[in-house]
Amino acid sequence: MSHQGNTWEKEYRNPLFVTKNDGPQADTLRFLKFLKKEQKYKIEDKNILDLGCGTGRNSNYLAERSNNVIGIEISKTAIDLAKTRAKNLGVVVDYKMGDIGNNYEIENNSIDLVLDVTSSNSLDEAGRDIYLNEVxxxxxNGGYFFVRALAKDGNKNVKNLLKISPGKEYDTYIIKEIGLTERVFSREDFIKTYNKYFKILKLEKKTSYTTFNNRIYKRDYWLAYLQK
Ligand SMILES: C[S@@+](CC[C@H](N)C(=O)[O-])C[C@H]1O[C@@H](n2cnc3c(N)ncnc32)[C@H](O)[C@@H]1O
Structure with a gap:
């Protein structure tokens, strides 16, 4: 497994910041509401791909609404928990252990909706190219893609990390405590990365606070509603 994969596995075994919440993620729910209200799009009986699905909070929620869901996840501990939760809920999700920066065993033009809820930030540039191509x-055609990704703009903590703990690639830093490399995006960079393939229906920045090692950190995210 890749270094980043091992880091995530360690994190799930002994969590410092990752959430094991099993309710659906709030920004994802807002995106689903947008589809329903503004796009008049029904979130039932769809084929959904959840990239870096973690412990399955979004996958299981969508499967409960009679969707066919595939979840790809690199951590065995996370995916085992996702499977147990799906079983307890009585839903079926096709959980696959795998790397979202490698080719997906999924047919062309077969997915209605792709979710990347804060998962692709830990890909390197080569992996990111594959992920974009594969999605x-x-x-x-006309399918939707929700991305929640780390934002660089206006975040002092990010600015500091890029300076004191830079990674090898552009706009990456290493969280030393866990050995994880994260990629952050300026607005311009985000648009350039995604509009090569997708139409950007909506792009907004949102601030959240997260606890890490008993300290509170401000994290900024791009919430992007995209369409092929
Ligand atoms: C911040 S968590 C978010 C989990 C989930 N999307 C959610 O909203 O609960 C990021 C997830 O992406 C997974 N991940 C990171 N890199 C990955 C990769 N290259 N392939 C598959 N999963 C990956 C991690 O193991 C982790 O579960």
């Missing part, structure tokens, strides 16, 4: 390949 584009598996999504149907």
């Amino acid at each position: 584009n390949r598996v999504l149907k």
